[in-house]
Each structure stands twice: as C-alpha cells, then as structure tokens.
Amino acid sequence: MYELTIAWRNLRGRKREKFISFIGLISVLGIAIGVAALIIVLGVMKGFETELRSKILGATSHIVISSYEGVMTEYKDLETRITALPGVQSSSGVLHTSLMLMGQRNVSGVVARGIDPKSHSHVAEYIIEGDLEDLHQTDSILVGKQLADKYHLTPGRVVTFMAPSGRIGPFGSVPKRTQMVVAGIFQTGMYEYDNSLAFASIETLTAVGGYRDLSVNTIEVRVDNIFDTASTMAAIRNEIGPGYSVRDWTELNANLFSALKLERVSMFLILCVIIIVASFNIISTLVMMVMEKTREIGILMSMGATRRSISRIFFLQGIILGIAGTILGTICGIILSLLLKRYQFVQLPPDVYMLDTVPVQLEPGIVASIMAISVLISILSTIYPARRAGKLRPVEALRND
Numbered sequence: 292m293y294e295l296t297i298a299w300r301n302l303r304g305r306k307r308e309k310f311i312s313f314i315g316l317i318s319v320l321g322i323a324i325g326v327a328a329l330i331i332v333l334g335v336m337k338g339f340e341t342e343l344r345s346k347i348l349g350a351t352s353h354i355v356i357s358s359y360e361g362v363m364t365e366y367k368d369l370e371t372r373i374t375a376l377p378g379v380q381s382s383s384g385v386l387h388t389s390l391m392l393m394g395q396r397n398v399s400g401v402v403a404r405g406i407d408p409k410s411h412s413h414v415a416e417y418i419i420e421g422d423l424e425d426l427h428q429t430d431s432i433l434v435g436k437q438l439a440d441k442y443h444l445t446p447g448r449v450v451t452f453m454a455p456s457g458r459i460g461p462f463g464s465v466p467k468r469t470q471m472v473v474a475g476i477f478q479t480g481m482y483e484y485d486n487s488l489a490f491a492s493i494e495t496l497t498a499v500g501g502y503r504d505l506s507v508n509t510i511e512v513r514v515d516n517i518f519d520t521a522s523t524m525a526a527i528r529n530e531i532g533p534g535y536s537v538r539d540w541t542e543l544n545a546n547l548f549s550a551l552k553l554e555r556v557s558m559f560l561i562l563c564v565i566i567i568v569a570s571f572n573i574i575s576t577l578v579m580m581v582m583e584k585t586r587e588i589g590i591l592m593s594m595g596a597t598r599r600s601i602s603r604i605f606f607l608q609g610i611i612l613g614i615a616g617t618i619l620g621t622i623c624g625i626i627l628s629l630l631l632k633r634y635q636f637v638q639l640p641p642d643v644y645m646l647d648t649v650p651v652q653l654e655p656g657i658v659a660s661i662m663a664i665s666v667l668i669s670i671l672s673t674i675y676p677a678r679r680a681g682k683l684r685p686v687e688a689l690r691n692d
Contacts (some may be wrong), residue, residue, distance in 0.1 A: 315576045319616040321569025322665060326620025327627065329562045329661045330653070334628045336555040337657065338650030340548065346481040346646075348540060349417065350488065352511030354520055355543060356527065357536045362386075362506040369510055372530055378515050378523045383410030384507030386496045390489070391453040391466075394442050401438070401452070403489045405496030405507070413513075414477065414490060421446040421475020426492045431474035435485035437641075439476045448473045454499045469499050482641035566665050569616065570672035573609050577676035581605065588680060602681035606673050613669020617662050628653055 356369075363369065366384035373382040386405030391398050406414070408426045415423040418433065425431050432452075434444055444450060454467045471491070478485055497505050514523050520539040527537050541548065581588070588601055631637065632651040641647040 314572060314579065315612055318569055318572030318576055318612055319619065321572055322566055322613060322616025322669065323620035323623060325562060325565035325569055326617055326661060326665050327624035328565060329559065330621065330624030330658055331628050331631070331651075332558050332562060333555065333657055333661070334624075334651045334653045335631075335649055336551065336558060337654060338632075338652040339646070340551045340555075341652050342646060342650040343481070343547065343551070344540075346479050346484070347544060348517065349413065350479050350481070350484050351540070351543075353514045353517050354512035354524060354527065354537065354539050356510040356512065356531070357508060359534055359536065362502065362508050363510070364504050364506045366507045366510055369531060373510065373512060373527055376523065376526050376530060378519075378526075380513040380515060381410060382510055382512045383407050384493065385509045385511050386493050386500070386507045387509060388496050388500045389455060390499070392438070392442065393451040393453055393468075398453075399438065399441070400487060401434075401489045402487055403432070403452075403491055403496055403499075405491055405493040407493060411490075417477040417479050418475050419478050421473075423475070425474035426490065426495075428472070428474065430469070430471045430495055431491065432471040432495070433475045433477055433490040434473060435488050436476055436478040437482060437486035438489070439473075441486075444473050444476070446473050446475055452499070454501075467499070467501070471495070480646065482647075563664065563668075566668050570613070570668045573612050573669060573672045574676060576612070577605050577609055577673060578679070580608065581676055581680045598681040602677040605680045606677040609669060609673025609677070610666075613666055613672075617665040617669070620665070621658065621662055625653065625658070 356373075363384065370382045370384060373379060383406065388403050388405070390401045390403050392401050406426070408414075408423050412423070414433075419436065421433065423433070426433065432450075438444070442450070449470050449472055452469050452471060454469060477490070479488075491499075493505060493507060512523075512527070514520055517540065520541070524537050524539060528535075591601060592598075628651050631649060635648040637649040639647055639649060
C-alpha cells in the first residue's frame with residue numbers, strides 16, 4: 292500500500308519541512324495530554340464513587356426498613372421472615388438514637404447505633420482497637436477514630452453521655468446523664484462516620500433511650516447483589532405488608548451519587564475539549580502539508596494516482612498523528628494513575644472530601660472508550676484537508692509550483 296509509505300515519509304519531512312513536522316509533534320502531544328487527563332480524572336472520579344460506596348455500605352446496610360409507627364418490638368419475627376427470602380444475606384434490627392458526648396470543655400453530637408454484635412460481624416473489620424464482642428458487656432460503646440482523637444479516648448476509659456430521654460422537671464424535660472465504657476475504636480476511613488458515629492448493644496441503648504421493652508427503630512438488610520435491590524425490596528414489601536418504609540442504599544444516598552455522576556460527566560465533556568482543540572493542530576498540519584506538497588501531488592496525479600489515493604495519503608497522515616497521540620496519552624495516563632494509586636502522594640483534608648487520599652480505579656471499558664473517542668475525533672479532523680488535497684488538478688498543481 293504505497294499511500295501509507297508516502298504518508299509516513301511526509302510526516303518525517305525533509306530539512307525545509309521541519310516546521311511542519313514540529314506542528315505535527317505538537318498536535319500529537321496535545322492529543323496525548325487530553326487523553327492522559329481524561330484517563331486520570333475519570334479514574335479518580337470512579338475511584339471516589341467506588342470508595343465512598345464501599346465505606347458507606349461497610350458502616351450501614353444495603354436495605355433499610357423502618358416502621359411508620361416508630362419503634363418495632365416485633366423485630367425478631369421480621370428478621371426471621373426477611374432472612375428467609377431469596378437474595379438476602381442477613382437482616383438485623385438496629386436502634387438509632389442521638390447522644391451528646393460530654394468533654395471537659397466541649398460537647399459533640401453522636402449518632403449511636405444499637406446493634407447485635409453477632410448479626411453485625413462486618414463491623415469488626417473496621418475496629419483498630421478493642422473487640423466487637425465487648426459490646427455484650429453492659430454500658431459499652433465503640434467510638435470512631437476522629438472522635439476518639441478529639442477527646443483522647445482509649446479502650447477502657449469511662450465517658451459521659453447525655454441522652455434526650457430523661458425525667459420531666461419543673462422547667463421541662465431534663466436530659467439523662469449516663470456513663471459508658473469505651474469498648475473499642477473503629478476507623479472506616481470516612482471522616483463523617485469516624486467523627487460522629489458510635490456502636491453499642493441494643494440492650495444498652497434501650498436502657499439509655501428509656502424504652503420499656505427491647506426494641507429497634509430500623510431493620511437493616513444485607514443482600515447478595517447490591518446493584519439489584521429492586522426485586523429484593525419488592526419481595527420484602529410482599530412479606531411484611533404495609534406500614535413499613537423500605538429503601539435501599541441508592542435512595543438513602545441519592546444526592547451524593549447523583550452529584551458524583553454529574554461531576555464525572557461534566558469533567559468528561561470539559562476534557563474532551565482538550566482533544567478537540569488538539570485536533571485543530573492536525574487540521575493545520577495537514578493543510579500546510581497540502582500547500583507544501585502541491586508539486587508532489589501534481590506529479591503523483593500525472594503518474595496515474597487517483598484523487599481517492601491522494602486523499603487517502605493525507606487521511607492516513609492524520610490517522611497516524613491521532614493514533615500516536617492516543618497511544619502516548621493512554622500509556623502516560625495509565626502509568627500516572629497506577630503511581631497515584633500505589634503511592635497515594637496526594638493527600639486530602641478528610642473533613643472536606645470525606646476521604647484522606649485520592650482513590651483511583653481504572654476500568655478497561657472506560658479506557659477503551661476514551662481511546663475510541665480520541666481516534667474518532669482525529670479521523671473527523673482529517674476529512675477537510677484530505678478532501679482538499681484530492682480536489683487539486685495535476686496541471687494547475689504543476690503550473691502553480
């Protein structure tokens with residue numbers, strides 16, 4: 292295929308055509324930068340989404356059931372019926388209540404979750420000090436790492452909490468003071484949870500909350516497939532009947548994941564502009580090359596080359612530039628993403644971004660899509676100069692030279 296040979300020779304250029312070759316190099320680098328930026332940014336955005344989802348589902352559950360009447364005293368029967376449904380890993384009642392941790396100089400609000408340690412064994416993987424089984428002891432509590440650092444808490448230390456349920460005094464409700472022993476410290480890696488979440492047994496929080504009977508206000512369900520919760524929720528509604536609200540993790544965190552998706556799409560469109568701008572360099576390179584190669588085009592046509600062959604020569608030149616930039620950008624983007632993932636040299640303020648490092652997750656499908664879009668833009672940018680070269684007439688080309 293002589294068109295490819297001529298196209299490659301034209302890109303290499305002679306001494307008097309070094310400027311055109313330099314512009315071609317700039318266009319390759321422009322496309323490479325755009326492709327690398329797209330791969331890194333989309334990898335980071337995907338990593339953020341995956342990491343946040345993992346941490347959220349690690350501390351909470353896939354499906355949450357709550358009663359419109361408030362607390363549920365019949366939750367043991369509901370747990371048994373829900374766990375027997377297909378696709379359900381486990382179900383367990385949880386008692387949520389709000390507490391105030393009393394420090395020497397300040398106080399902090401804490402969301403306490405009363406759990407059954409046996410049913411919430413997945414919480415144990417986040418414990419860095421202490422043991423989950425210690426929650427079986429009366430008035431024991433697990434606190435987050437950020438909260439523990441703020442109040443200098445260690446396992447075995449007694450802390451004072453204030454609960455909203457208390458006796459009625461002459462001036463209204465008086466909050467109830469209660470003392471608990473720190474059974475352990477957990478770290479999910481998500482600042483919001485580590486700073487304001489605590490775990491205790493259902494029995495402990497039932498007593499703190501002033502409930503007469505052992506009860507919960509939600510039932511948390513973990514399923515086999517977190518991306519197919521619709522069928523499981525339908526089965527749960529049919530099983531337990533009306534009077535209960537059934538929501539999955541996508542509904543509970545809809546605003547967060549919708550914002551992440553919107554940011555990912557926005558960054559994709561913005562960074563695609565970089566590739567489009569770089570493609571204009573391909574157009575200018577090919578147009579200048581057509582003007583510089585007018586005599587050669589005339590000679591080729593006089594020797595029998597067709598207009599289609601001439602167009603194909605310049606079309607191939609643009610494709611070579613586009614593919615070279617795409618491959619170079621893909622290699623650089625993957626290498627930089629892997630380095631960022633391996634060494635985590637970019638630190639984030641956890642109170643702002645909820646994560647302390649930049650997560651990266653490369654997906655072959657996303658990388659392949661970026662490469663395909665880059666090559667497609669390069670192909671589109673070669674159409675005009677290639678058609679212009681094919682429209683030259685051999686007699687006029689030789690005469691104008």
